[in-house]
Amino acid sequence: MREILDSVAAGDLSPAEAEAALAGYATSGAGRFDAAREDRAGVPEAVLADGKTPTEVADLAATAIETTERAIVTRLDAPTATTVRERLDEIAPDATVRWDDRSNWLVATTSAFERPSLDASVGVVTAGTSDAVPAGEAALIVEEMGATVTRIDDVGVASLARTIDAVDGLRDQDVLIVAAGREGALPTVVAGLVDVPIIGLPVSTGYGHGGEGEAALSGLLQSCTALSVVNIDAGFTAGTQAGLIARQLDDARD
Amino acid sequence: MREILDSVAAGDLSPAEAEAALAGYATSGAGRFDAAREDRAGVPEAVLADGKTPTEVADLAATAIETTERAIVTRLDAPTATTVRERLDEIAPDATVRWDDRSNWLVATTSAFERPSLDASVGVVTAGTSDAVPAGEAALIVEEMGATVTRIDDVGVASLARTIDAVDGLRDQDVLIVAAGREGALPTVVAGLVDVPIIGLPVSTGYGHGGEGEAALSGLLQSCTALSVVNIDAGFTAGTQAGLIARQLDDARD
Amino acid sequence: MREILDSVAAGDLSPAEAEAALAGYATSGAGRFDAAREDRAGVPEAVLADGKTPTEVADLAATAIETTERAIVTRLDAPTATTVRERLDEIAPDATVRWDDRSNWLVATTSAFERPSLDASVGVVTAGTSDAVPAGEAALIVEEMGATVTRIDDVGVASLARTIDAVDGLRDQDVLIVAAGREGALPTVVAGLVDVPIIGLPVSTGYGHGGEGEAALSGLLQSCTALSVVNIDAGFTAGTQAGLIARQLDDARD
Amino acid sequence: MREILDSVAAGDLSPAEAEAALAGYATSGAGRFDAAREDRAGVPEAVLADGKTPTEVADLAATAIETTERAIVTRLDAPTATTVRERLDEIAPDATVRWDDRSNWLVATTSAFERPSLDASVGVVTAGTSDAVPAGEAALIVEEMGATVTRIDDVGVASLARTIDAVDGLRDQDVLIVAAGREGALPTVVAGLVDVPIIGLPVSTGYGHGGEGEAALSGLLQSCTALSVVNIDAGFTAGTQAGLIARQLDDARD
Amino acid sequence: MREILDSVAAGDLSPAEAEAALAGYATSGAGRFDAAREDRAGVPEAVLADGKTPTEVADLAATAIETTERAIVTRLDAPTATTVRERLDEIAPDATVRWDDRSNWLVATTSAFERPSLDASVGVVTAGTSDAVPAGEAALIVEEMGATVTRIDDVGVASLARTIDAVDGLRDQDVLIVAAGREGALPTVVAGLVDVPIIGLPVSTGYGHGGEGEAALSGLLQSCTALSVVNIDAGFTAGTQAGLIARQLDDARD
Amino acid sequence: MREILDSVAAGDLSPAEAEAALAGYATSGAGRFDAAREDRAGVPEAVLADGKTPTEVADLAATAIETTERAIVTRLDAPTATTVRERLDEIAPDATVRWDDRSNWLVATTSAFERPSLDASVGVVTAGTSDAVPAGEAALIVEEMGATVTRIDDVGVASLARTIDAVDGLRDQDVLIVAAGREGALPTVVAGLVDVPIIGLPVSTGYGHGGEGEAALSGLLQSCTALSVVNIDAGFTAGTQAGLIARQLDDARD
Amino acid sequence: MREILDSVAAGDLSPAEAEAALAGYATSGAGRFDAAREDRAGVPEAVLADGKTPTEVADLAATAIETTERAIVTRLDAPTATTVRERLDEIAPDATVRWDDRSNWLVATTSAFERPSLDASVGVVTAGTSDAVPAGEAALIVEEMGATVTRIDDVGVASLARTIDAVDGLRDQDVLIVAAGREGALPTVVAGLVDVPIIGLPVSTGYGHGGEGEAALSGLLQSCTALSVVNIDAGFTAGTQAGLIARQLDDARD
Amino acid sequence: MREILDSVAAGDLSPAEAEAALAGYATSGAGRFDAAREDRAGVPEAVLADGKTPTEVADLAATAIETTERAIVTRLDAPTATTVRERLDEIAPDATVRWDDRSNWLVATTSAFERPSLDASVGVVTAGTSDAVPAGEAALIVEEMGATVTRIDDVGVASLARTIDAVDGLRDQDVLIVAAGREGALPTVVAGLVDVPIIGLPVSTGYGHGGEGEAALSGLLQSCTALSVVNIDAGFTAGTQAGLIARQLDDARD
8 A cells, every 4th residue: 555655646646546546446526436346346337427417427537547547438428528528638638539429438548558358259239220329339348348349230030031141140159239129029039049148138219108118128028038138228238248258258268 | 670570579589689680789687789790890799708797798698699699708717608508508508609718718609600701811820839818719700700710830939940931821821810928029020021911919928027918019019010919818809800801801802 | 143243243233222132131321221021021111210310311211212212211300301302312313202291201212113003992090180190101101002092080089970970981991090199089989880900090199197199009909899009100000001901902802 | 062971871872973973083993984074075984895804894884874874885895795794783783784796885774864865867877797896886876975876888889879879868967977998988989979077987897908997097087078087996986076066966956 | 051051152151160060060271170069068179289280270270260259279389379379360350369378278269259157166276386287277268168267276285274274265166176296185185175076187296206297196096085087287178077067057056 | 252152062052043143144944034133223133924935934933033032024924824833832932922913913022032112202193994004014113123102093184183183192203104095195294284204104005096005105205295205015114214213312312 | 463463564574474474374476385384394395496487486485585584496497596596686685595506406595594403413325426416405405404414425336345435434324315326226235234214315317117216216115124215306305304303313312 | 851750660769859850849739849949049948837728838848858858847836747747757757857846847857868067157146035936946947057056045235244245155156146026236236246247137026116026127227237137037037048158158168
């Protein structure tokens, strides 16, 4: 501990980095950032922008980059993205920032950041164009956790030939995340055809009864196959679960 | 009208038959039986046993057989079936009575009854064994309306080969009723493969969230194919809708 | 296949048309367009604008017109309609474009397009003015599938004389689509009066408990008549189901 | 007050009667009986058997008959009815007891009881046989409040001729209670045809989505007519509301 | 009929008036207006603006004033109100127009209109300020039907003294409409204190679980008093039901 | 720790007691009993019989009495009560056992048990007879935690005089638990009249929409007073929360 | 009373103050303000801005400050805050106004106002940044009732070390309000660790199934600990309940 | 194929075995058994007894054992278990049959059956005794798929020490299945402490709002950790998902 405090005194370590090293979390104006999450739970901490003000999101992103050399922000809209970018420009002007305005995520990394690399592949599968938002979020976090992502898009069962054409590609993956909105039939059909673990990701498409992803969610929960499921649009959760399995596989393959 | 009343006076017509002929319905102790339904709406009147006492069901069945030479009773349990049979034994001892204790229906016909015969075929399709109850009810009423029924069972999508093996048989039908519980994916997959009208019939299987057929119903309503749907376990409704289409086809084929 | 590829090489066939001919679907920047859907499932493929960006909708509409000489877009708002029209102006400047800003659909056809013509009539019935949106969508797709559409409007049961005045017109149709919001009583009353198949179309009117069409949907599912049902506001689905029945009738009448 | 206490001392008044006269309620072993309810709120107090033990129901019924010369018990099953009858036999052996085992109510009156008589008529209307339970409960309480009850049964809209045949009879009533289960369309149709106040009474029939009366309730709440509504199966509430209107009319007619 | 057509030919009667006189309804560009509703069902026809375009609302309002000398529009927002006023300015420049921008209704009457006058009083009661919107709608229609309205405001049970202070005023009315949001306890408490018929009007206040009026509605349906109920915010329905009772009382008092 | 183990060796301490002393919990065949709960969280551990077999309940009750000299079992039916009593007869034949077959709880204590005694009073209030089950469970646990319980029964607001008569008694308590089913208005009315903390306890009475206590729960959550709430029928939770407040008051009064 | 009226005549007392003193409430243009609430029910009256117009809120705030020297407004947006401030500037120019634009409350006090001071401490605990809104509302009202508030933020269980680090601080409080959104696990974990009464405050975070705080609410209601609960986002209710307990403790400590 | 048919002819292969080998499924009187499921989808086919008659279950179990030397039946009650055992006694008298009457499963294997053996460990974790049913079902199927199961019971978070004591054991597993009913907090807490993939298994305990496992399910879906989830009580699905991950790990470890 003395060493850490010496580094702070010498200016080699920011107070946030020191707090993160000592307590496992860093306190910003907008709350605490769980800098130790990746070590402890195997999953990088991300900032969920929903329910926070742009300033709070920027504060937490800044703390993230200070303590872990990377900031991952999800579900942020354009004005929040602007606020975050401005803050990062100030505190980490040479950071690389990627913003996906379709899947609404932003990732910034400093040059000091080293992304892990796992010997495992995750397939991210969609039924149609409308599944892009959560599928993109899932792919992002799988990549940030270090696994290889393969996108297999537009293979919805209303046109079963497309699904069947894709089977070989699906079998090549170690884990699959299968997104589907509306009636959510795709994950069930895929799970009947391949023997890799599948995480069903319901998507908030559809209107009327069972709309907003509720039919897809309940269909996935009722599936007579071996699916596990995450919440509607919870691409981040699907991705981290797939990432944890990839970590186990990478470990087993060493 | 005079003729009818003369027949009653002469004992050639029962009062119930006379009322049915004059007013379109017959009054029993348990309520009115809509004897004119088949003429007016194309669908034979049936007695739904749910929510009625065994005696009420028997009264209505007796009136049915008196006025139309046939009684169709649905959703009746074993004790009600016994009460109905005893009543029918009294009033129409030579009637033919069929009771299906799996699909819970009973049909009685006198020798005077002539079942219609339609030049049209209806496929009744199930995903698995648990769909038997409403599928049986649907098949019954299609047959009573005069169309040819073909059963195509156990073709659920968890084992997609079974589904695909069945496609040619499915394409041979004029109309399909496709039953499915749990996640209800089968009707969507079938509707993507064949170009005949399909009526989705959700089945009250499944437990937990979306159980009792709710997931199947909302999945069918959300389907991105051209399905129409009936309520959970509403085999009778699916069957009558298919029967009405069969009547139109039979008429067109003349 | 060689022939197709020769045509591409010669510039007589676009790559999208070639892909559609070979694989049954065409890939655009925004996903795959199921060009073979009409052949396989009897229903023209349409682009559902909900949940897609204007650019994605325009991409898919462009692919549709390239591969099938027609683009059908549903549930599109005014800005998306503008984007689509601009794209179609570029790629198919002589196409005929119809946009219905009440029912929110757009149909474009090139001069090469030949709409099918079916010997069958579909009645599209509304209870009141507020049912116009999904009824218009249903009528559109029935027409695009080639059947004759008759609109029978404003016959809600609160003023029963209007309903009864309409009965003869209703009986003249081969199939009926009956739209109704609020308590959704119209389809049940109509189904008690006519012997043609009826597809109930619940409409998202009404506020408070059972609002947004939920009361109408559950009422239609509970109806003691032979109705089948589609989801709330699902005019497209009601129309395609009616269209499939019309195709069977047309076939039977040949 | 002294007078009352003197009567108790003299044995002319039971303690329960005295408590009722002084405090407005009488305390039994099973809770308090609101003996003053009829004076204060115009509605006789009844004992709802649901959620009480047979002994508690009997205690409250005994207190009712002691303090008001009448006991009304609703929603009681056969064993509870037996317990209540035995208790009443003990404490009021000459009371007249009526038990309706279809609508599950029991009414006992001593010879001292004088039922009110109102110059007002209430029609109790049902769509079909299955509506008998709550309709019977409604009719009971209207009669106990003193109005004239007319039953108009089996006029469901699936057979619209029956409904229309009944219109003249419906128009003759001062108030209507219209019961309906399943899709609950009858009250809306009737309210479009007559100009008397109507209380819609949803009935817990129907299975699947919207079953157990939920579709009927939400349909009645969504009705575009002037209906008011009570809860599913709440025949007692419908009856008391009609009875209160009847009281106002009787008063106005004096 | 000849007389009516002669009047049209002579220009003394508009085509809409003639259609209303002959068929009971008048057809505008936006649908049919049920001009005979007041005669048949005792309730003036009103135009519900929800789900219609401003132009459609204006069309229907114009037809209303042409055929019945009065137009009642409910749930209209400010832009729609402007469109309606402009249309009425054109076709009936001397009509009196009242617009309530809190309760969102508009009433226009020509000088030829004679409002009915009933010998009956209706109390419209609120628990608090937030109940103003539907209470105002209810009061409007009661007045348009001709009964006397008394407003009794801000008597919510959280401050029981206010409720009890109001009891004498409540007992003076022939009928009460009691509005209440949140937990909806006021109608139950009032119904325990007075012996006039009460219509409970749940209001869409409240957030979280049971918010938007759902808790109030279910509380009113569960009330152990003699309440009848209308849907959440359905001031118009509560008002017409009260108006129908007032008509019966007025008739009885003659 | 050595001391404890020596006692086990000497037979002065059962293994369960030793485990409880060392680890805070004791392991039985049916799971762990949280013997340290009262020390840590201020609330005695109880055995919830729901979802356990009679044998499992008896195992846990036996462990409870072994480690804490008291066993509290809630929501147990008659056969389970018999199994528990038999087990307790074996292992603690001189224990005092109380079983309440209305509120479905059982408490056993050995002579070594010393119940705490708190200087604080808790009022347990019911609206009517049907609230007895959870009110009895709440009263039980408050007594077992050592506070004084006063029962104030049958003061429902449908008869407001009863409620107001009770106000002085209610104001004398330190804390109130107010049970109410159906529309759940009582806690709101009481909270407007007294200034002590109130815990609302919804009761699973009522049928139809909002039945089974759902209307009462949502009404309590929506109340515009300072109520806190527990789940439907959760008398145990209401009682422990009241008990914790009583402990704080007892501590403050020392 | 004479004294009060003399003061009004002399101009020493406003009419609102006089009405408040005499009747317990004061009438403004926008409704009645319950000036006696704090005396009667122990809780200061506040103005809930939801569902009221800015002018109505300002009217009620003005009446509040006139009659009690303090105005508390909750759930007000920025434009309403501006309207309220302008009104207060007019009628009480020297009042101190605090506005929290994150938790959306405004408190104004005149120099004559004396805030109570209670010898009791309330901890307001949050799981994360998104809980700030209702936690701030709860803290506000606890302070206005006079208890000491300690904020313990960002101790969510996903990073359990943060929770455990906070335990000692939590045990130091007399009462805890624990806010939590999403899955709402924090209050259960805390309740297992400390022996003070805890009020769970669910927060409307989270999307998909169980979003908007519904999962947190149902989780808190299901908790196997001694929690009581308030509605989603009901910081005001949680705060007043804690404040009432604090008042009892303050009283006991005297 | 000829070889197979020869074997049938020779009596070396039953017709069911032959059908399974040729078509991938075997047809019994009660439906088809998906004998190829394990090869294709990695998961052994099991017979779900819910919704089937005892005879149907026995038929399918017999076919299972004929074609795969093993029968797995889930969710079967005692009478069904008896029927199945009797049938197995007939057709495979030397099979080993295990029946778990707490978790309601039955497994039979012939001596020819070789259970797979995977180099991977799965922890099955419960919060309390009531989680035993689905946890037992999960453990069963994991074992049948060949992985090592470790049970870690009774570590619910209400007694956090128990949870923390278990952490090291939890970290030793490759995958965790964490069951929890009521508020379902355990999986979230565990997922914050360990870095292995976790499958949350909600359990149908709990009464009142959110009861029957709905609160647990929505809490798990809302969890801010990397959980995936299966339906309420879906131990079989949780187990097969864990088994598929175990297969991947076993493969990677080779």
